[in-house]
Amino acid sequence: MSVLVRVFGDVDVAEEAVQDAFAEAVRRWPADGAPPSPAGWIITTARNKAIDRLRREAAREGKQAQAVLVNVAEPVEEGVVRDERLRLMFTCCHPALALQARVALTLRLLGGLTTAEIARAFLVPxxxxxxxxxxxxxxxxxxxxxxxxxxxxxxxxxLTGVLAVIYLVFNQGYGGRDELAAEAIRLGRVLAELMADEPEVLGLLALMLLIESRKGARMRDGELILLADQDRALWDRGLVDEGQALVRRCLRRNRPGPYQIQAAINAVHGDAARAEETDWRQILQLYDQLMGVAPSPVAALNRAVAVAEVEGVEEALAVVDGLDLGHYYLFHAIRADLLRRLGRREAAAAAYDEAIGRTENEAELAFLRRRRVSVCG
Amino acid sequence: MKLYALNMIQPVGEKPPPEALDKVMAELAEVRRDLESQEAWVFGRPLHGPEASTVVRLRDDEVIATDGPWTEGKEFIGGIIIIEVEDLDAALQVAARYTRVTGLPMEVRPFQGLI
Known part of the structure; x- marks a missing residue:
């Protein structure tokens, strides 16, 4: 696709050509067998299809120019395919495009999702x-x-812009749309292969893998299960190991950034066989480092969870109360939990109500409602 | 190569003091010289303000001229620069230089068609 966009200078022409080529593949490969370089075959076929199409249109409309512009095919190498994908990724995530458009284009042109699938994932017609x-x-x-x-x-x-788009896609998937999380990880893998020298690229992939590793343990009977209460036997050990190996590679580079640090925090969780064995001191140090390189209210909120474990629940509550995050359900959910642990049941119940009013996710609601009942009946 | 218009977006209201303006004008001249040496410069001039504007329009079969800009706003186009560069990234880099010098936002608009 990306090769063709460059050859034809037009995304639509390239898109139609690729569809034609896949249709041809579906007809021919079952009988003839797949060619040795399937990607190269698709590109060469698509390019020929596009040239045919442009010639037909040129003949019909008397437009010679576009057909003449097309270089007639030399075979395409796999290495070229990779370089072109990277170019296309930067084009799709160009800051001159609106964020929503960047996400949609990335999924359509690099992820290969259909327009209908993307529309469903983002809840628009x-x-x-x-x-x-x-x-x-x-x-x-x-x-x-x-x-x-x-x-x-x-x-x-x-590059930060590209990573942000991929992580946004991943987080859309976190809310239960699995195909988006899988797609984000796939794009993260592609990017990690293409830009292996960029530690933040590896950091983002590690972060996604480590979060994804807990997917099987994150829900039970439609209810969200907190990290501390998860059955760790349900974690995908393969993904944990892969994520942790990437974190170690990042550490050796010694060029920390926000994705790497968040990945490292998740890697520490991955080390603890039981929740009580979690090295909260190290997690708190990592959050301090994160606040140093990329301070944000949300990072401060997550840091407060570690403060509660290391310094005490009162101290954590003081941190949380100092944050201006009243619009965010997780702010109220974390605050409610701290109040509950301090035995301040009515304040905790009120905070659970605030949280319940600010999320529509069914699994989160189920969890919050049960906790709300447990503090005040 | 593509042609881009860089529109300098200026707020309606007071102008900066002359001494600040002199410094800005000197830096703008330097940007222009650089663009000329790269053969990217096509045209550029500041515009008089909207108070100097006249609109000509058709009403029924008659053409009439009226005082004032075509639309009242808090901002107006204070100047236009036209450059010829490779692609949007190159145009954005030029716009960034202008923005740094003037502190004003720049709208980057491509002209239709290739050169």
Whole structure:
């Protein structure tokens, strides 16, 4: 896809060509067997299909120019495919596009999700999503957004943008839409392969793998299960090991960043066979480091959970009460838990009510309602 | 290569003092010289304010001219620069230089068609 976008300079032409090529593959591969380089075969076929299509249109509309522009095919190497994917990733996540458009384009062009699937995942009508994609592709073409990995000077900022899109997709999946989490991890793997020298890229992949490893333990009977109460035998050990190995690779680089630090925090949890064995001191140190490189109210809120374990629940409550996060359900949920542990039942119940009013996720609601009942009946 | 218009977005209201303006004008001249040496410069001029604007429009079959900008706003286009560069990234870099010098937002708009 990405190779073709560059060859034709037009996302729509490339998209149709790829669809044609896959249709051809479905017809031919079962009988002939898959070719030695399936990706290369698809690209070469798609390019030929696109040339045919452009020639037909040129003949019909008297437009010769576009058909002439197309270079007639030399075979495409696998290495080229990888470079082109990276270029396309930076194009899809260009800051000149609205964030929603970046996410949608990334899923459509790199993730291979259909417009209908993306629309479902973001709870908008398919026509709205289709329109969003058309507008974004139009802007890429008309504004001249380049298909290029940014220059060294721009790379850190632009890479942060790409990572943010992938993590946003992952977090959409966290709310129960598994296919998005899986897609985000797949994109994270691709990026980690293409930019193995960038520790934050590895950090993001590690973070996603470690969070994903707990998926099987995170829910029971439609109710959210907190980390401390999870059955750790249900954690996916393979994903934990892979994530922890990536964290160790990051540590050796010694260029910490927010994704790496969050991954490291999750790796510490992965080390504890039982919740009581968690090394909270180390987790608190990592949160301090996170607040140093990327301070945010949400990071401070999560840090407070570690403060409760290391310094005490009163101290943690003081931290939480100092945060301006009243719109965020997790702020109230964590506050409620701290109040509950301090035996302040009525204040805890009120805080659970605040949390319940601020989430629509059924699993979270089930958990919060049960806790609400347990403090005040 | 593509043509881009860089529109300088200026707030309605007071102008900065002359000594601050002199420094800005000197830096703008330097940006222009750089763009000329890169053969990216096409055109650029500051505009008079909306108070100097006249709108010509068709009413029924008659053409009439009226005082004032086509739309009242808190901001107006204070100047236009046209550059010819490789792609949007290059245009954004030029716009960033202008923004740093003037402190004003720049709208980057591509012209239709290739050169």
């Amino acid at each position: 398919e026509a709205t999503m289709a329109q969003r994609l058309v507008r974004a592709k139009g802007k890429i073409r008309d504004a001249g957004i380049p298909y290029r990995v940014p220059e060294e000077a721009d790379l850190p900022g632009r």
